[in-house]
Amino acid sequence: MKNSNVLKTILLISGLIASGIGAAILFAPGAFYATYDIELGGNFSLLNEIRASGGALLSSVILIISGAFVDKLAFTATVVSTLLYLSYGLSRVMSIAIDGMPVEGLIQAAVIEIVMGLICIFALVKYPAMQK
Numbered sequence: 001m002k003n004s005n006v007l008k009t010i011l012l013i014s015g016l017i018a019s020g021i022g023a024a025i026l027f028a029p030g031a032f033y034a035t036y037d038i039e040l041g042g043n044f045s046l047l048n049e050i051r052a053s054g055g056a057l058l059s060s061v062i063l064i065i066s067g068a069f070v071d072k073l074a075f076t077a078t079v080v081s082t083l084l085y086l087s088y089g090l091s092r093v094m095s096i097a098i099d100g101m102p103v104e105g106l107i108q109a110a111v112i113e114i115v116m117g118l119i120c121i122f123a124l125v126k127y128p129a130m131q132k
Contacts, residue, residue, distance in 0.1 A: 014120065036102070081116075085114070
């Protein structure tokens with residue numbers, strides 16, 4: 001079965017969101033985190049650790065966007081996107097429960113991540129034929 005346009009759109013949007021965030025974390029971590037009132041300073045080890053997560057995020061994007069164009073990758077791409085967004089969003093919820101409320105921008109990020117993860121779950125349920 002060919003991927004539906006809805007599934008392709010979900011994967012493209014998911015990939016584009018993650019690519020923007022991943023690129024910002026990898027190439028401009030100070031500016032990106034400053035938007036959330038997080039000061040990274042000159043801690044080179046912290047910058048190294050943060051940039052690595054940006055690179056990992058971008059590598060996930062390659063698979064997610066590929067799933068929009070290569071039918072055989074659609075299921076795997078949707079699973080990766082689901083896990084990526086729900087792991088970020090639910091980890092933020094756990095942090096709120098343990099550590100307290102962050103700035104509003106991080107709460108908004110959690111909501112967007114959880115919604116995107118739920119949209120990907122919808123795609124997994126709606127398009128089960130892509131598993132074949």
